[in-house]
Amino acid sequence: MSRDESWNARKTRFMNRLHARVASFSRPATAFSTTPEPRTIGSFARGRQITGGNFLFAGFLVEAPEVAIWDLPMPDEGFEIEIHGFTWLDDLAAVGDHHATKRAQQWTHEWIARNGRGAGPGWTPDLTGRRLIRWINHAILLLNGQERETSEAYFRSLASQTLFLSRRWKAASPGLPRFEALTGLIYAGLALDGMDAHVDEATRALAQECAREIDAGGGLSTRNPEELLEVFTLLNWAAAALQDMGRSPGVAHIAAIEAVAPVLRALRHSDGGLARFHGGGRGLEGRLDRSLASSGVKAITNEGLAMGYARVSHGRTSIIADAAAPPRVNASANGHASTLAFELTSGRRPVIVNCGSGATFGKSWRRAGRATPSHSTLGIEGLSSSRLGAAGKMSDRDSELLTDAPRDVRFERDDADGGTRLVAGHDGYLTSHGLTHVRTLHLGYDGRALTGEDTLIAFNASDRKRFDLVFDKSKLRGIPFSVRFHLHPDVDATLDMNGTAVSMALKSGEIWVFRSHGEASMALEQSVYLEKSRLSPRATKQIVLSGTAMEYATRVSWSLAKAQETPSAIRDYAMDDMMAVD
Numbered sequence: 001m002s003r004d005e006s007w008n009a010r011k012t013r014f015m016n017r018l019h020a021r022v023a024s025f026s027r028p029a030t031a032f033s034t035t036p037e038p039r040t041i042g043s044f045a046r047g048r049q050i051t052g053g054n055f056l057f058a059g060f061l062v063e064a065p066e067v068a069i070w071d072l073p074m075p076d077e078g079f080e081i082e083i084h085g086f087t088w089l090d091d092l093a094a095v096g097d098h099h100a101t102k103r104a105q106q107w108t109h110e111w112i113a114r115n116g117r118g119a120g121p122g123w124t125p126d127l128t129g130r131r132l133i134r135w136i137n138h139a140i141l142l143l144n145g146q147e148r149e150t151s152e153a154y155f156r157s158l159a160s161q162t163l164f165l166s167r168r169w170k171a172a173s174p175g176l177p178r179f180e181a182l183t184g185l186i187y188a189g190l191a192l193d194g195m196d197a198h199v200d201e202a203t204r205a206l207a208q209e210c211a212r213e214i215d216a217g218g219g220l221s222t223r224n225p226e227e228l229l230e231v232f233t234l235l236n237w238a239a240a241a242l243q244d245m246g247r248s249p250g251v252a253h254i255a256a257i258e259a260v261a262p263v264l265r266a267l268r269h270s271d272g273g274l275a276r277f278h279g280g281g282r283g284l285e286g287r288l289d290r291s292l293a294s295s296g297v298k299a300i301t302n303e304g305l306a307m308g309y310a311r312v313s314h315g316r317t318s319i320i321a322d323a324a325a326p327p328r329v330n331a332s333a334n335g336h337a338s339t340l341a342f343e344l345t346s347g348r349r350p351v352i353v354n355c356g357s358g359a360t361f362g363k364s365w366r367r368a369g370r371a372t373p374s375h376s377t378l379g380i381e382g383l384s385s386s387r388l389g390a391a392g393k394m395s396d397r398d399s400e401l402l403t404d405a406p407r408d409v410r411f412e413r414d415d416a417d418g419g420t421r422l423v424a425g426h427d428g429y430l431t432s433h434g435l436t437h438v439r440t441l442h443l444g445y446d447g448r449a450l451t452g453e454d455t456l457i458a459f460n461a462s463d464r465k466r467f468d469l470v471f472d473k474s475k476l477r478g479i480p481f482s483v484r485f486h487l488h489p490d491v492d493a494t495l496d497m498n499g500t501a502v503s504m505a506l507k508s509g510e511i512w513v514f515r516s517h518g519e520a521s522m523a524l525e526q527s528v529y530l531e532k533s534r535l536s537p538r539a540t541k542q543i544v545l546s547g548t549a550m551e552y553a554t555r556v557s558w559s560l561a562k563a564q565e566t567p568s569a570i571r572d573y574a575m576d577d578m579m580a581v582d
Contacts, residue, residue: 031155033193034245038137039237042090043285050088051099057082059360061535069107070114077121078360084111084122086134093138101141108135108142109150112157125168126177128161129184133237136191159195162188166198169205175213175220176227182206183234190245199247206238207250218259219307221331223324225267226280228307232260233291240294261297264288266306267320269345275309275320276343278327279334279357279370281532303413310413312420315447315568316347321439323411323424326386332402334359337384339406339426340439341375344450344560348572349506350488352376352560356530361537367400369530378437378454378483378556380549385428385437404431419444433479434458434466435549446568449561454483458552467552478548483556485514489529489540502543503563508572511563520547520556 049056053065058078064071069088074080082088089108092100115122122131135142135158143151165185172178182202189199213220213231220228235257239249267275272289273282308324321342327335334357344352355374358365368374372384379385389403406428413422425438438455456479458464470479487493492505502514502524516522527542545556 031193032136032139032191033196034191035140038093039240040087040090040134040137041286041290042087042092042094044091044094046088047091047093047095047100050091051095051097051103055083056533056535057088059362059532059535068110069103070110080121081127084115084120085127085130087130089134089138089141093141096141101144104138105142105144105146109146109153112153116153116157116160123164124177125165125172125181127180128165129169129172129181132158132161132165132184132188133180136187155192158188158192162192162195162198166201169202174209175222176230178209179206179213179231179234182209183238186238187241190241190247199242203242203247203250203253206235207252210235210250210256211252214256214260216259217307218256218261218263221327222278222334223308223327223331224278224280224334225264225274225276225307225309226283228260228267228280229264229274229283229288229291232257232264232295233287235260236291236294257295258297261292261295263306264292266311267309269320269343269350270313270316270318271345271348271350273345273350276354276356277309277322277338277341278336279359281356305411310411310422310424312422312441312443313447314419314443314445316570317443317447317450318345319343319422319441319443319450321422321424321441323409323422325407325409325426326402326405329401329403332405333400335386335402335405336370336375337372337386337402337405337428338375338377339385339409339428340424340437341377342441343376346447346506346510346512346562347508347570349490349508349510351491351504351506351512353486353488353529355486355528357532358530358537360532361530365530365537373482373484374486376485377439378456378481380429380433380435380456380479380481383429383432385426417442419449429456430463430466433470434463434468435479436463448566448568449559451557451559453555453557455556456481456549456554464552471550478550480546480548481554482547483520483545483558485543485560486527486529487541487543489538491540493524493541493543495524508570510566510570512560512566513563514543514560515558516545517557517559518547518555520545522546 053063055062055072058076060075060079062072069083089104092104165181169181169185172181182205185198185202189195189202235253239253242249268288269275274280274288276282305323310321310323312319319342322338322340326332326339338354341354343354354376355369358369372379386402386405388400406426408427411424419442421442423440425436427436429435429437435456435458438457440453442451458467490507494503496503504512523544525542525544527540528537529540530537547556
């Protein structure tokens with residue numbers, strides 16, 4: 001972190017603390033102007049874990065059955081931040097029994113006693129907005145059976161947090177943090193007596209943020225699908241809250257919802273989960289479908305790119321590929337070197353995946369998850385197609401940015417040969433090796449067969465000159481490369497047919513067979529699947545095609561097809577684990 005950034009971070013923290021302290025002396029709201037209705041839905045399984053004393057936040061598990069949440073040992077800053085955001089209230093509300101209700105009430109009112117006058121790390125605009133939404137959503141749960149003194153303290157804290165947000169929302173980082181802050185301010189302004197004066201300004205600001213952060217195609221500059229879902233959910237909540245009170249959301253606010261909905265539909269696999277690219281995960285269970293339904297937007301996705309991703313869906317099979325340049329430098333704090341990577345899902349079962357974000361497992365895993373070898377695409381000599389460069393400021397933490405990324409990414413789509421064909425290419429290896437990576441994917445209309453070809457090619461004289469220099473430095477041994485296909489942990493994969501094929505059995509009963517065509521050698525190697533709901537990376541496997549580029553054009557062809565005996569229609573009743581901590 002630079003000296004200027006360090007000073008700015010300290011100044012921001014000081015101003016947050018100052019305004020939080022001043023806001024604590026505000027005239028409190030005494031009641032709700034309307035009865036709050038819960039809009040946030042949590043996980044029953046996660047709520048059961050919490051009531052049992054198992055606290056899983058930011059990739060850390062703390063087991064403390066008899067300890068209040070605020071007395072837990074804090075293993076990491078991210079762990080503590082998540083707790084102060086109060087999203088765990090959604091999970092306790094999903095359980096809703098006596099034990100869950102008691103904990104929700106005690107821990108909320110204890111937060112007021114400890115932190116209500118501006119103390120603690122929870123006084124940032126985004127966390128305050130996130131917290132206000134949960135407190136208002138679950139007001140009936142939190143106030144049921146409480147003494148008058150406790151209720152008054154609750155409303156007094158709601159008022160001070162609302163006043164804090166009205167003064168500090170501009171200090172939230174653009175993007176998701178500011179959307180959280182403004183949505184929380186709108187929620188509180190509409191719900192609390194005497195706080196409606198803040199609603200008009202917040203409504204205008206939210207519309208301006210939509211116009212600034214969401215492009216005409218309905219995408220974010222970060223190209224993070226899960227972040228887009230979180231923003232979309234907040235916009236839906238804010239719009240519904242305004243309309244319920246007879247107010248109109250801003251024009252840009254409504255336009256953003258209408259633009260984002262078809263993008264999210266394009267990023268939705270056939271199993272209901274999001275494609276995992278650029279730091280995003282699959283999304284909370286059921287949130288994508290609920291958000292799309294509540295938006296009321298019925299627009300059908302066109303066949304072009306959605307936030308830079310191409311989607312093909314035939315039969316039971318869906319493919320989503322990264323077919324655009326990575327996020328621009330100042331939006332790439334969570335960006336991955338994933339250009340031309342793809343994911344494939346069959347029915348409810350993910351088959352080909354990317355490793356995902358390792359952010360919750362520490363810096364080393366986070367960096368590894370961002371590299372090209374952690375994605376289902378081609379990589380040269382272990383060199384990523386985008387390189388990590390100078391550190392940037394993100395939530396007051398250092399984060400490496402993508403400073404050397406593909407600039408020219410081409411994409412074409414057509415219907416041919418009984419299916420849909422995608423052709424894409426990028427110049428991420430042009431400067432280093434004089435080579436362009438071109439990938440062709442063809443999915444048949446019945447969804448039973450995917451064929452692909454990866455090509456490394458030096459197109460013109462200058463490219464060939466660069467290739468020759470690198471080739472000479474290799475002492476004429478050529479340029480090694482690998483094409484990787486990471487498999488989901490639930491895929492049971494084995495080498496078959498004397499090492500010339502990989503058979504993959506899914507829990508649905510489907511059998512898929514992967515074959516390589518050409519001189520590249522095939523191996524089944526260890527891999528990992530990174531997901532934030534786990535304590536550690538999950539072991540899985542990857543198919544690796546290894547070869548050496550000896551000429552100006554090197555091609556590797558491969559295919560992935562259902563075994564002939566696999567029926568076209570399968571009823572998949574198996575239930576995935578709702579929550580796992582192993």
